[in-house]
Amino acid sequence: MRQPVLMDEKQQEAARKELPPGKLLGPAGVALAALGGVMLTAMMGLTVCDVIGRYLFNSPIKGAAELTEVLLCATIFLGLGAVSLKEDHVTVDLVTDKMPSFIQPYRLALAGLFSGGVLLVVSWRLWIYAAQIGGYGGSTTNLAIPIAPLGYFCAICAALGGLITAFLPLKRLVARHTV
Template sequence: MSRAPSLPSPAGPARAALGVICGVMLFAMMGLTVVDVIGRYLFSAPLTGATELTEILLACVIFIGLPAVSLDDEHVTVDLITGKLPAAIQPFRRAILLLASGVVLAVIAWRLWAHAGQIAGYGGTTNSLRLPVAPVAYLCAICTGLAAGITFAAAMRPPRD
């Protein structure tokens, strides 16, 4: 018996946009690295600030990707014991784990926001390019907060097949 096709998720466009943003940032990191390596080894002139830009882009990719992973409910899990639990317990186990994960993400978002405020307070910048670091920290906090909200919402909906 075949199942009827499911309706597209309203989170689909958001997930796609996050994926495109992360892909562009990964491509930019790759380009920076190629230009830096070529400049360093062929011309003895590395790209100034390439390491800083790569670090900032990497942080952005990780934290922008976090809501995307939460939307897809694709966090890494290990089920050595839980897979052997009775099927009737699985929805409750899933909800409890998602709630716990949401709490952890919310705490991380809160601490990132506080840390971003400290960085903004003393005007933290990168070493060579003097780029402000606080906006990146605020972005990380916001993305983690979004992931926490998505995770809490996932705990309230029925599990997928």
């Protein structure tokens, strides 16, 4: 029976980068990335049309700024799930690269738990804030788009991102000890 090869973090990162995006993210991540791409394209098209309408025809699109803000917010929080699945969060490793390699899986698991916990707190606060906005019927100024559903959406995305961020490093640590 062949023994599994244990790789350090740099080798794992290099191996992950060699995989095509579909294999790296899986179907859920690809769907999230595709939906985010559609939303970014919609924002770009809306902005281009608004600028052309404003400067060439002196007729801007009513509520373009509001729609762009809503789409941007949704895109950022939707992208959080894809980033969490890919484990591609921004990291600064000034000190951690100098740590012994046997500590790295534990450090990554603790960092994942901490980051996931922070995202869960953000999710909780977003949920409360969305409930407050929904309580008084908050909406955008020009288009009267209700803001509370966007807040709930962002809270759910942050919670899922937090769970994924905490789960993946723990799963890898457990797998390392069961081999």
